[in-house]
Amino acid sequence: MTPIIEARGLSKKFVKRLDLAGKIAQRLGADIHEEIVHAVDNVSLSINAGEVVGLVGESGCGKSTLGRIIAGILPQTAGTVLVDGKDTADMNSTDRTAAALAVQMIFQDPFASLNPRMRVEQIIGEAPLVHGLTDRAGLSDYVDDVMMKVGLDPLLKQRYPHQFSGGQRQRIGIGRALAVKPRFLVCDEAIAALDVSIQAQVLNLFMDLREQFELTYLFISHDLSVVEHIADRIVIMYLGRVVEAADTEALFDDPQHPYTRALLAEIPRLDQRKRDFTPIAGEIPSPLNPPSGCHFHPRCPYVMPVCKTEVPKLAAQHDLRQVSCHLDNSTRRIID
Amino acid sequence: MTVISVEGLKTHFLTRAGVVRAVDGVSFSLDRGEVMGLVGESGSGKSVTGFSIIGLVDAPGKIVDGSIFFHGDDLSKLSARQMQALRGSRIAMIFQDPMMTLNPVLRIDTQMIEAIRAHEKVSRKEAWTRARDGLAQVGIPSPEQRLRAYPHQLSGGMRQRVAIAIAFLNNPDLLIADEPTTALDVTIQAQIVHVAQKLCRERGTALIWITHDLAVVAGLADRIAVMYAGRIVEAGDTDDVIDHPRHPYTVGLLGSVPSANQRGQRLTQIPGMTPNMLALPEGCAFRDRCTHSDNQCSKAPQVSTDERGHAIRCFHPQYVKTPA
Ligand SMILES: Nc1ncnc2c1ncn2[C@@H]1O[C@H](COP(=O)(O)OP(=O)(O)OP(=O)(O)O)[C@@H](O)[C@H]1O
Ligand SMILES: Nc1ncnc2c1ncn2[C@@H]1O[C@H](COP(=O)(O)OP(=O)(O)OP(=O)(O)O)[C@@H](O)[C@H]1O
Ligand code: SF4
Ligand code: SF4
Ligand SMILES: [Mg+2]
Numbered sequence A: 001m002t003p004i005i006e007a008r009g010l011s012k013k014f015v016k017r018l019d020l021a022g023k024i025a026q027r028l029g030a031d032i033h034e035e036i037v038h039a040v041d042n043v044s045l046s047i048n049a050g051e052v053v054g055l056v057g058e059s060g061c062g063k064s065t066l067g068r069i070i071a072g073i074l075p076q077t078a079g080t081v082l083v084d085g086k087d088t089a090d091m092n093s094t095d096r097t098a099a100a101l102a103v104q105m106i107f108q109d110p111f112a113s114l115n116p117r118m119r120v121e122q123i124i125g126e127a128p129l130v131h132g133l134t135d136r137a138g139l140s141d142y143v144d145d146v147m148m149k150v151g152l153d154p155l156l157k158q159r160y161p162h163q164f165s166g167g168q169r170q171r172i173g174i175g176r177a178l179a180v181k182p183r184f185l186v187c188d189e190a191i192a193a194l195d196v197s198i199q200a201q202v203l204n205l206f207m208d209l210r211e212q213f214e215l216t217y218l219f220i221s222h223d224l225s226v227v228e229h230i231a232d233r234i235v236i237m238y239l240g241r242v243v244e245a246a247d248t249e250a251l252f253d254d255p256q257h258p259y260t261r262a263l264l265a266e267i268p269r270l271d272q273r274k275r276d277f278t279p280i281a282g283e284i285p286s287p288l289n290p291p292s293g294c295h296f297h298p299r300c301p302y303v304m305p306v307c308k309t310e311v312p313k314l315a316a317q318h319d320l321r322q323v324s325c326h327l328d329n330s331t332r333r334i335i336d
Numbered sequence B: 001m002t003v004i005s006v007e008g009l010k011t012h013f014l015t016r017a018g019v020v021r022a023v024d025g026v027s028f029s030l031d032r033g034e035v036m037g038l039v040g041e042s043g044s045g046k047s048v049t050g051f052s053i054i055g056l057v058d059a060p061g062k063i064v065d066g067s068i069f070f071h072g073d074d075l076s077k078l079s080a081r082q083m084q085a086l087r088g089s090r091i092a093m094i095f096q097d098p099m100m101t102l103n104p105v106l107r108i109d110t111q112m113i114e115a116i117r118a119h120e121k122v123s124r125k126e127a128w129t130r131a132r133d134g135l136a137q138v139g140i141p142s143p144e145q146r147l148r149a150y151p152h153q154l155s156g157g158m159r160q161r162v163a164i165a166i167a168f169l170n171n172p173d174l175l176i177a178d179e180p181t182t183a184l185d186v187t188i189q190a191q192i193v194h195v196a197q198k199l200c201r202e203r204g205t206a207l208i209w210i211t212h213d214l215a216v217v218a219g220l221a222d223r224i225a226v227m228y229a230g231r232i233v234e235a236g237d238t239d240d241v242i243d244h245p246r247h248p249y250t251v252g253l254l255g256s257v258p259s260a261n262q263r264g265q266r267l268t269q270i271p272g273m274t275p276n277m278l279a280l281p282e283g284c285a286f287r288d289r290c291t292h293s294d295n296q297c298s299k300a301p302q303v304s305t306d307e308r309g310h311a312i313r314c315f316h317p318q319y320v321k322t323p324a
């Protein structure tokens, strides 16, 4: 089966340009230079139709950057993105438009991502009109239909975003994405900004829509319990690189990468009482100056000399799991 | 020994649009070393409860009823100066944004030394030593060096730990932690909870941990109080509240937390929206979202407490068990 989305060796570098003061200081011989963030570092990932893939990692590890590249709204520095097996860079304009519609993105902040001066009808209806999915005459019905799918009352379509609650605004954002009949959604922290009691509503909506419209998701979140709930497969990132990817159950039952293990140990769970909270040692390193070799080595309890000099490869294991670590399983078990 | 006792606290905001009853009859007390989780959705009055205790409610807000006793002393009887002296020494508070505690234009050492010397006559040298030890205790590497840093030179998680170090400089009897980990990653969250838990245990500090995250307080708190629209609707031992929630709102909240045993299934969701504090329904404020409401609920339910001290405000208590 051709994956619906495939990323091959994607990289993204951001250059933090010097401001004027920095430039002058540099001229005068100060040791300052433009800083480069390797936000996404040689990431490959393929997602099959109907799958929900969770993307997890600490703040700044490159989740949003990867999501944006895959959604086609941020150009990569290197690597390719294939939609239905076709390289987006080689597509003709018809195919490119089709691919752009097929892949939609939903953002964290339901307010900032909606134009405050547009009525809901316009927010949801604009793109389908432009792309000929409906005509002017059919627009009103089209929007009603989308609103009902995401659990909004069509009677409210003349309202502006600020007249809705956070949960409703997120539904508008989801409606806007669904309106162009996508097959693949990149959901970037799509429930993080919502209240607890509302998060469950929106998470349920995502699950219902997936079933109804056979959608495929890349579900980005820093919250492992949310991802555990919704994803079939989970990809863990650390400082721009994928460190482990596995089926949800396999990952939770038997995490392999030392970082994954530490992360899982730290999720607060309802059934753990009076626990001692014991954090991973060390600080998150700066992405501007990541540690050599394996980025996790300064915090890793299993660190070996090779970890400091060589980048571990992301290697597939027997259960289709991929792990990027110099430690092999048998060694890890002995140490444990 | 009771450290803090809040009785029938009402803190209202008199706004142009109407009276916001942000805290509307809240009571609880904490013993030395006890940890209480104060849980509830946005706008339910958790922060205003904390601000009321520490005496930082500003106009248009006002404590209109009830009392707060700290070691048996009625705080409303204290002068502004006495209250100021209490704040930052015996009662400390940390916030979601550590910059509420930290001054962006001062170095960490200056701020910490000031915080000590504001409450105690000690030499700068001694204050500096205590500041350094304080940073070390919250797990900040090379504390001598960090003391010379400005807040913006530290990561968010480090800033929060500096705020905790400052809160503990004068050995408070009560720490109010208002969502101190909400903006942070799991691994950093664990660091923050770890240091707060450790310091409170070592020093017998009573702790009120304000959060919307039930899973965090399940692991941290001895007791949990659940707030909805300005009132505590359920309170009791952590095990009782989490395993045997009685109030429909708590039942709903627990059902909406994703957990391993429900992987891939629909979550139980609480219908409706977070309430508009200016237009609460008559009677039980949860009435228009509650699947168990009936005519009786148009009157305000009173608190009923069982023999284990498990208290709820509801006419129709539930008897469910949270699946483990
Ligand atoms: N437009 C940009 N210019 C410069 N640097 C950027 C830009 N966007 C992202 N970065 C940097 O790239 C790295 C990855 O950022 P990204 O937003 O992808 O992380 P993330 O995993 O989504 O984090 P979060 O959980 O905080 O959303 C960070 O170090 C960030 O500072
Ligand atoms: N200065 C103010 N003026 C008017 N209303 C206020 C003011 N401060 C707080 N309120 C109201 O008091 C209520 C309780 O607010 P509070 O900040 O205690 O909520 P919270 O439970 O801490 O919520 P969150 O989880 O969002 O922090 C809210 O409805 C809020 O709008
Ligand atoms: S490669 Fe080495 S440092 Fe990195 S996670 Fe594996 S054992 Fe730890
Ligand atoms: S008092 Fe009535 S409306 Fe309120 S929570 Fe109980 S059953 Fe529901
Ligand atoms: Mg992001």
Ligand SMILES: [Mg+2]
Residues within 6 Å of the ligand: B046, B047, B048, B178
């Ligand atoms: Mg608050």
